[in-house]
Amino acid sequence: xxxxxxxxxxxxxxxxxxxxxxEAPVDVIVGLQKVESSLAPDLWKKAAQLGWLGIVxxxxxxxxxxxxxDAAVLYEEIGRGPLPGPFFSSGVLGALTVLEGATEEQRRRxxxxxxxxxxxxxVAITEPNTSWGPVGVTLAPQGRNGSYVLNGTKLFVxxxxxxxxxxxxxxxxxxxxxxxxxHVDARARGVTARRLPGFVSWQCEVTFDNVEVPATALLGxxxxxxxxxxxxxxxxxxxxxxxxxxxCQAVYEKSVAYAQSRVQFGVPIGRFQRVQDHVIRxxxxxxxxRWATWEALWKLDTGRPAAASVHMxxxxxxxAYLEACNAAHEVHAGMGVLVEYGLAAHTxxxxxxxxxxxxxRWHKRRMADALEW
Amino acid sequence: xxxxxxxxxxxQRFRSEVRAWLEANVPAAVQRTPTSPEDNYQxxxxxxxxxxxxxxxGWLYPTAPAKxxxxxxxxxxxxxxxEEVDRFDLSLPPYYDSGGxxxxxxxxxxxxxxxxxxxxxxxxxxxxRTWQLLTEPGAGSDLAGVRMTTxxxxxxxxxxxxxxxxxxxxxxxxxxxxxxxxxxxxRRHENLSWFMIDANLPGIxxxxxxxxxxGGEGGTDSGVKQTVFFDDVRVPAFAxxxxxxxxxxxxxxxxxxxxxxxxxxxxxxxWDRLLRYCQETKRDGVPLSQQPDVxxxxxxxxxxxxxxxxxxxxxxxxxxARKPKSYEGPQLSYYRxxxxxxxxxxxxxxxxxxxxxxxxTWGSSAGFLxxxxxxxxxxxxxxxxxxxxxxxxxxxxxxxxxxxxxAGTVHGAEA
Numbered sequence: 115x116x117x118x119x120x121x122x123x124x125x126x127x128x129x130x131x132x133x134x135x136x137e138a139p140v141d142v143i144v145g146l147q148k149v150e151s152s153l154a155p156d157l158w159k160k161a162a163q164l165g166w167l168g169i170v171x172x173x174x175x176x177x178x179x180x181x182x183x184d185a186a187v188l189y190e191e192i193g194r195g196p197l198p199g200p201f202f203s204s205g206v207l208g209a210l211t212v213l214e215g216a217t218e219e220q221r222r223r224x225x226x227x228x229x230x231x232x233x234x235x236x237v238a239i240t241e242p243n244t245s246w247g248p249v250g251v252t253l254a255p256q257g258r259n260g261s262y263v264l265n266g267t268k269l270f271v272x273x274x275x276x277x278x279x280x281x282x283x284x285x286x287x288x289x290x291x292x293x294x295x296x297h298v299d300a301r302a303r304g305v306t307a308r309r310l311p312g313f314v315s316w317q318c319e320v321t322f323d324n325v326e327v328p329a330t331a332l333l334g335x336x337x338x339x340x341x342x343x344x345x346x347x348x349x350x351x352x353x354x355x356x357x358x359x360x361x362c363q364a365v366y367e368k369s370v371a372y373a374q375s376r377v378q379f380g381v382p383i384g385r386f387q388r389v390q391d392h393v394i395r396x397x398x399x400x401x402x403x404r405w406a407t408w409e410a411l412w413k414l415d416t417g418r419p420a421a422a423s424v425h426m427x428x429x430x431x432x433x434a435y436l437e438a439c440n441a442a443h444e445v446h447a448g449m450g451v452l453v454e455y456g457l458a459a460h461t462x463x464x465x466x467x468x469x470x471x472x473x474x475r476w477h478k479r480r481m482a483d484a485l486e487w
Numbered sequence: 488x489x490x491x492x493x494x495x496x497x498x499q500r501f502r503s504e505v506r507a508w509l510e511a512n513v514p515a516a517v518q519r520t521p522t523s524p525e526d527n528y529q530x531x532x533x534x535x536x537x538x539x540x541x542x543x544x545g546w547l548y549p550t551a552p553a554k555x556x557x558x559x560x561x562x563x564x565x566x567x568x569x570e571e572v573d574r575f576d577l578s579l580p581p582y583y584d585s586g587g588x589x590x591x592x593x594x595x596x597x598x599x600x601x602x603x604x605x606x607x608x609x610x611x612x613x614x615x616r617t618w619q620l621l622t623e624p625g626a627g628s629d630l631a632g633v634r635m636t637t638x639x640x641x642x643x644x645x646x647x648x649x650x651x652x653x654x655x656x657x658x659x660x661x662x663x664x665x666x667x668x669x670x671x672x673x674r675r676h677e678n679l680s681w682f683m684i685d686a687n688l689p690g691i692x693x694x695x696x697x698x699x700x701x702g703g704e705g706g707t708d709s710g711v712k713q714t715v716f717f718d719d720v721r722v723p724a725f726a727x728x729x730x731x732x733x734x735x736x737x738x739x740x741x742x743x744x745x746x747x748x749x750x751x752x753x754x755x756x757x758w759d760r761l762l763r764y765c766q767e768t769k770r771d772g773v774p775l776s777q778q779p780d781v782x783x784x785x786x787x788x789x790x791x792x793x794x795x796x797x798x799x800x801x802x803x804x805x806x807x808a809r810k811p812k813s814y815e816g817p818q819l820s821y822y823r824x825x826x827x828x829x830x831x832x833x834x835x836x837x838x839x840x841x842x843x844x845x846x847x848t849w850g851s852s853a854g855f856l857x858x859x860x861x862x863x864x865x866x867x868x869x870x871x872x873x874x875x876x877x878x879x880x881x882x883x884x885x886x887x888x889x890x891x892x893x894a895g896t897v898h899g900a901e902a
Contacts, residue, residue, distance in 0.1 A: 384886025478786035
């Protein structure tokens with residue numbers, strides 16, 4: 115038993131943290147919030163040079179093929195920002211979906227350019243029905259001259275406005291999991307990506323208007339898409355959870371520092387037990403998310419059955435981030451809602467990730483199924 | 488990270504040895520719910536006999552130093568023992584021994600060499616059962632406010648007088664580990680002292696308290712408590728541990744462990760039985776576990792037990808890897824207690840009124856759900872209320888006071 119980070123993980127953490135402090139301090143994060151695309155080109159290039167985009171891509175496809183728990187150390191640091199940008203969408207979920215679903219030739223063609231940051235992937239799953247299960251995939255391509263033609267809408271697609279390539283889950287049969295994956299050029303004629311306005315972080319609407327994609331765009335085999343996506347999600351979700359843990363950690367540190375320094379009634383407000391209660395609620399959520407996430411990562415990295423732990427981690431982490439931000443707002447009062455302070459970016463992200471790839475209730479139900487109750 | 492101990496071949500052999508030994512030596516039906524006061528006492532005697540046998544092998548306090556009669560085993564072997572004992576729904580020690588667990592740890596850190604040699608071997612070998620005595624009618628959460636029970640030096644002895652409440656379990660004790668006031672006019676935190684004394688001295692008497700909880704010898708918790716009276720009880724000065732009026736310093740070790748700092752590994756026994764109950768019990772022809780609303784409740788309950796397990800595992804690791812701790816001990820205690828209290832409502836909602844009865848036909852097996860309905864509430868206060876745990880957390884996080892407070896030392900306990 116060893117619940118500490120390894121030496122190389124500690125090194126990665128310290129490199130990532132100084133990168134984040136240098137390249138993505140609060141004012142940069144706040145400045146990015148209103149931009150249509152979540153991808154900041156300079157920062158993206160530098161991160162790519164550090165190998166961040168190929169961290170889970172196997173070496174034979176141009177990545178560094180690190181363990182998920184190594185990647186989790188990185189994602190905790192990115193999440194502290196919270197640094198937006200399709201790090202997770204492209205470097206994790208996109209890459210793993212191609213890895214799990216594509217043919218060998220497709221992997222060799224797509225993955226090295228994802229690992230280098232040259233191409234930016236995102237996976238389009240849910241639709242106006244906002245389901246994260248296979249039945250919710252209803253967008254059905256028509257066949258025309260051996261090609262697929264897409265007409266319809268994918269919704270809550272993360273970072274679609276910065277993506278160069280879409281992996282689109284489409285319905286290709288009547289069985290519940292008769293889903294296939296199409297690799298679509300995000301800049302192709304008829305494809306429109308639009309960042310959804312409101313209290314949501316770079317979740318997009320993607321519309322397809324007579325978009326014709328060649329038969330070779332089918333990743334792997336027909337009807338195998340959901341199984342591939344399921345395998346990819348099992349490995350990707352804990353890294354999204356790690357991003358959330360980093361977010362919770364940052365929110366916690368902000369709240370402790372504020373409780374120590376803000377003086378009212380002649381004393382730091384942390385001296386008040388009502389304020390302490392908010393901080394304690396926050397740290398309990400933080401640690402719940404952290405340990406649920408890390409146990410899931412450990413199970414995946416050691417080849418143990420991990421489905422139930424992964425679902426639990428996403429349920430716990432989603433709830434934790436939302437509650438952590440709520441608690442932080444109670445500590446910070448007016449200061450917390452000043453956009454320039456930086457807490458609001460977390461709060462908006464916590465709401466965004468609450469639902470993204472399945473909300474807590476959905477994952478708890480999948481957990482119960484995985485445990486075979 | 489590695490959430491599991493990797494066992495060597497030698498350790499695997501040790502596990503087989505432990506398993507075979509336990510199968511041969513754990514009395515049949517020792518986990519039973521006693522049917523009468525006589526049966527309750529009989530069961531206690533069986534547990535004590537098992538404790539002595541375990542103690543003889545150094546397995547009762549596996550990580551305690553061998554030179555004082557402990558097992559002298561490393562943490563991996565201790566985990567194997569805990570896991571194997573857990574398979575029998577037992578803990579180490581298999582009976583309520585709060586003063587043994589916490590007193591021995593405190594004596595290891597703060598006692599003299601002579602005191603360690605005198606007090607520790609009988610505890611580690613299971614020859615004595617020891618209760619801790621802290622709470623008084625006027626000092627509960629505010630332990631530093633202990634005043635009612637006093638000890639006054641008289642020649643080579645101290646004379647103890649006063650009253651302690653919420654003590655022990657049932658079936659009596661051999662030793663008493665208690666904190667008393669030794670300087671009634673002294674300054675707060677500089678007026679307390681700890682004693683390890685014989686429980687059967689003249690002048691000590693006990694009277695059971697009737698509590699809402701149930702269960703007597705469950706391991707770390709107990710639903711039966713006593714009021715203990717001290718009427719000019721004469722004890723040798725040798726029984727004073729850690730120095731006169733140094734009791735608050737000793738208490739930091741005791742309280743750190745009591746507040747969950749030592750961590751815990753093991754299953755949640757209520758959860759296993761709850762799931763089985765829901766799989767076997769039907770409502771409207773459908774097992775409870777297949778009803779969507781019950782399933783949702785079960786998922787929430789399961790997650791609370793999992794987070795409690797993970798916090799316990801983390802604290803266990805931090806303790807035995809000798810890593811620095813901050814708020815983690817009281818966090819585990821707070822989380823476990825609030826989860827247990829919340830669970831009483833969640834289980835009642837999931838299962839319905841059958842959770843409330845011990846009736847053998849209409850209730851759960853051996854009334855385990857009814858026990859949870861009571862003990863989930865009772866367990867909120869022993870070892871410090873949830874509010875006290877939050878006060879501790881806040882101080883250690885560094886917001887409760889002007890200086891950040893450190894966790895009490897627990898080392899020595901596993902040296």
